[in-house]
Amino acid sequence: MTLRHFLSLFDIDAQEAHQLIKRASELKHLQRQGITHALFPHTVMGMIFEKPSTRTRVSFEAGMAQLGGSAIFLSPKDTQLGRGEPIADSARVISSMVDIVMVRTSAHAKLQEFAEYSAVPVINALTDYNHPCQLLADMQTFSELRGAIQGRTVAWLGDGNNMCNSYIEAAAVFDFELRIATPLGFEPNGALCTQYADRLTVLNDASAAVRDADLVTTDTWISMGQEQDKQQRAQHFAPYQVTAELMAQAKPDALFLHCLPAYRGQEVSAEVIDGPQSGVWEQAENRLHAQKALIELLLRSKT
Ligand code: CP
Ligand code: NVA
Numbered sequence: 351m352t353l354r355h356f357l358s359l360f361d362i363d364a365q366e367a368h369q370l371i372k373r374a375s376e377l378k379h380l381q382r383q384g385i386t387h388a389l390f391p392h393t394v395m396g397m398i399f400e401k402p403s404t405r406t407r408v409s410f411e412a413g414m415a416q417l418g419g420s421a422i423f424l425s426p427k428d429t430q431l432g433r434g435e436p437i438a439d440s441a442r443v444i445s446s447m448v449d450i451v452m453v454r455t456s457a458h459a460k461l462q463e464f465a466e467y468s469a470v471p472v473i474n475a476l477t478d479y480n481h482p483c484q485l486l487a488d489m490q491t492f493s494e495l496r497g498a499i500q501g502r503t504v505a506w507l508g509d510g511n512n513m514c515n516s517y518i519e520a521a522a523v524f525d526f527e528l529r530i531a532t533p534l535g536f537e538p539n540g541a542l543c544t545q546y547a548d549r550l551t552v553l554n555d556a557s558a559a560v561r562d563a564d565l566v567t568t569d570t571w572i573s574m575g576q577e578q579d580k581q582q583r584a585q586h587f588a589p590y591q592v593t594a595e596l597m598a599q600a601k602p603d604a605l606f607l608h609c610l611p612a613y614r615g616q617e618v619s620a621e622v623i624d625g626p627q628s629g630v631w632e633q634a635e636n637r638l639h640a641q642k643a644l645i646e647l648l649l650r651s652k653t
Pocket of ligand 1: 403406476484611622
């Protein structure tokens with residue numbers, strides 16, 4: 351019996367990653383056909399949210415119900431976590447009562463500590479460092495809409511944030527070339543950049559990053575917790591807005607993705623996100639299917 355966590359994409363190998371997104375598409379088909387797949391009856395997920403969420407909460411909660419189980423939403427406002435109960439104590443107690451836990455928090459170290467003391471699998475549902483569940487959905491979406499991502503070129507524009515770090519993880523696991531264009535001082539994690547330097551280029555020029563790209567992606571310029579820097583950030587990031595002019599420099603069939611929530615007129619123009627090259631609605635829905643496949647992988651590894 352192995353206890354497996356999913357704190358980054360590096361917790362699954364390339365073969366499992368490809369199998370997982372294939373399984374996610376199968377589960378999507380079952381769900382869309384109305385075919386019941388209650389694979390984990392009476393299974394309970396604890397969902398710890400120390401930051402807001404729409405997609406992550408709905409997808410995990412609905413996903414657990416569709417798998418025959420249930421989920422408990424836990425916010426620091428209503429639990430002792432918010433009153434300073436130690437992470438290790440909370441992890442021991444919560445994981446003695448549920449079968450799987452997902453955690454959305456700020457400091458990645460908090461998530462790691464929770465996983466260290468948890469008796470059940472722990473899923474990273476976003477930290478300030480990375481957002482691996484989103485990448486499972488993104489990879490599934492590209493594969494469904496454009497085919498294999500292996501050997502393709504992906505352009506990331508804007509902030510070198512948690513999503514950008516996870517794109518670096520994905521470039522290594524799913525084997526694609528990544529070009530990142532950020533303003534000076536907003537580059538992604540230095541250690542990740544050094545370790546995966548063979549498959550990524552970090553630039554300050556948005557046009558150079560998107561040239562002939564197969565996938566163009568971005569994220570909000572103001573991540574959760576950065577609201578006080580809003581004005582200053584908007585000035586730095588203005589040249590990195592994904593516009594129709596930039597998309598025209600990518601491959602003619604390039605896909606546009608955004609993890610959402612999106613701010614039209616900031617990181618992306620309305621024309622692009624609401625246009626024919628955008629796959630964002632499929633991408634958002636795929637959070638549900640990819641995470642169900644992930645839950646299956648982690649729970650099956652445990653038994
Ligand atoms: N993309 C994403 O994680 O969205 P939420 O913050 O709404 O969960
Ligand atoms: N970078 C964003 C992602 C939201 C899903 C944030 O951390 O707020």
